[in-house]
Amino acid sequence: MFSERIDRLTSSLVRDILSATQQPGMISFAGGLPAPDELPTPDWSGIPASAAQYGPSEGEPALREAIAEDARNVGIECDASQVLVVSGSQQGIDLVSKLFIDPGTPIITEAPTYLAALQSFELFGAVCHGVPLGTDGIDASRLREVAQDTGARLTYVIPTFQNPSGTCYSAETRAAVAEAADDLGLTLFEDDPYRELVYNNVDRTPICSHIKSAPWIYQSSFSKSFMPGIRVGYLIASPDLMPHLVRLKQATDLHTNRFGQWLAHGHLTSPGLADRLAHLRQAYSAKRDAMDAALTEHFNDLAEWTTPPGGLFFWLRLRTPIDTRELLPAMLERGVAFMPGEVFFPATAPSLGYMRLNFSHASQEQMHSGLAILAEAVRATPAA
Ligand SMILES: Cc1ncc(COP(=O)(O)O)c(C=O)c1O
CATH class of the missing domain: 3.40.640.10 (Type I PLP-dependent aspartate aminotransferase-like (Major domain))
Known part of the structure; x- marks a missing residue:
């Protein structure tokens, strides 16, 4: 009934993670979302009427x-x-x-x-x-x-x-x-x-x-x-x-x-663009630094990472190569969402033992409580 390409549609995993992040109280390191506080209010005033056509x-x-x-x-x-x-x-x-x-x-x-x-x-x-x-x-x-x-x-x-x-x-x-x-x-x-x-x-x-x-x-x-x-x-x-x-x-x-x-x-084209971007960089780099400090506290003995010079993610290489996909259901149950690293590798180059953690969304307290839960699960998992 469907095209042959439908069989190649992959990854219900990611949909599961993203729908879990909508649940109230979830600490999300999963998405690549801008921080809610950093979203500007839309300015509709300069839009020509022709936009309706x-x-x-x-x-x-x-x-x-x-x-x-x-x-x-x-x-x-x-x-x-x-x-x-x-x-x-x-x-x-x-x-x-x-x-x-x-x-x-x-x-x-x-x-x-x-x-x-x-x-x-x-x-x-x-x-x-x-x-x-x-x-x-x-x-x-x-x-x-x-x-x-x-x-x-x-x-x-x-x-x-x-x-x-x-x-x-x-x-x-x-x-x-x-x-x-x-x-x-x-x-x-x-x-x-x-x-x-x-x-x-x-x-x-x-x-x-x-x-x-x-x-x-x-x-x-x-x-x-x-x-x-x-x-x-x-x-x-x-x-x-x-x-x-x-x-x-x-x-x-x-x-x-x-x-x-x-x-x-x-x-x-806004004259305020440079200021807005400067503010955004300042806000996100503070979050990046808070996450770096929280990672050092909870993951120092468990993983290696490089502090990212930009963007929205930390990429952790675990010292013990576990399949991080297997941690996910229990973590979602405990209210912490993250992206298992394995899914980012092409099928021709599979790799185990990585996690992607977004730092723009969670608050500083959530970073600490979420990373503590995640670290405990990593520590308890034997190598794949
Ligand atoms: C590398 C990369 N490309 C493309 C996209 C898609 O972005 P959008 O469709 O929102 O412009 C993303 C979103 O996370 C991304 O990380």
């Missing part, structure tokens, strides 16, 4: 201009004709999957990588080959080897405050990955939703700004720095890819909600 598939021209200008400021050579507004960057992943993936298509991802991207790629039938993430990103020579061995034509990376690991690629690695993509003609798909959530002074230059000849897609979102509820993100692509992406967007939902696009435009 159908609009262009590419997005509101004024928003596309503002996005292109912002991207040029971070080094991406582009104009507004290369910008496609999408209904959250999750839709960008869907459109890119549709453009590049048939059943059996090999592609390259980081290992670990963003779970919902893996799910989308695999839904369309991709075989995802993971390149291990090191402390300053993936090794470009390993990327070259995997591309050559597998024949992959697309690589998906999150170089800045990666989800789930928080890793930020060094300047050298960014340049080396771009050079590998150019040499191999490998399409680079760079996902960059966390770039504004920066707490330490690190290089955040998009890899796409280093590309000379390979096809590329850079995408970002208003979800983490503004509001996820508006479901507005964007992608910027090399001109050869744009006509295909626009047609796919049109076939998917005609265009992104125009009211949300105007709210995003108001945010991006």
Whole structure:
């Protein structure tokens, strides 16, 4: 009755976790949600009446201009004709999957990588080959080897405050990955939703700004720095890819909600933007530091981690490699939600003994009580 791809829809686990986090009293380290206190009040005043009508598939021209200008400021050579507004960057992943993936298509991802991207790629039938993430990103020579061995034509990376690991690629690695993509003609798909959530002074230059000849897609979102509820993100692509992406967007939902696009435009062009972002960084870096201290108290003997220089997550490598998925039901029962790390690895590169912990949502007291419960369960679990 259904399409053959339905059998490839995975992970009821994540839906279970996210629905559990809605329960009152739950301490959630699971999602990647902005802190409720940091969500701005929507300002509807600048929205033209024409927003009530159908609009262009590419997005509101004024928003596309503002996005292109912002991207040029971070080094991406582009104009507004290369910008496609999408209904959250999750839709960008869907459109890119549709453009590049048939059943059996090999592609390259980081290992670990963003779970919902893996799910989308695999839904369309991709075989995802993971390149291990090191402390300053993936090794470009390993990327070259995997591309050559597998024949992959697309690589998906999150170089800045990666989800789930928080890793930020060094300047050298960014340049080396771009050079590998150019040499191999490998399409680079760079996902960059966390770039504004920066707490330490690190290089955040998009890899796409280093590309000379390979096809590329850079995408970002208003979800983490503004509001996820508006479901507005964007992608910027090399001109050869744009006509295909626009047609796919049109076939998917005609265009992104125009009211949300105007709210995003108001945010991006607001004279108060720099102050708002500075406040957000200050608030989240304080939360990051509180979580770091709580982790040191409860997990010092149990795990290793690097303090993330930006983004929303700590990535714990447990000293004893247990399958953290097995801890989850008991933890949800005790009112603590977290993301087991195993689900972020492509099937070709499985790995045990990791946890992703979000620090933007829980209060300081919840961090301590939640981590104490989690640490007790880890300590009581024998190695897999
Ligand atoms: C790496 C990455 N890409 C894409 C998304 C999707 O974001 P949105 O669809 O809200 O723009 C997320 C959300 O957590 C993410 O972490």
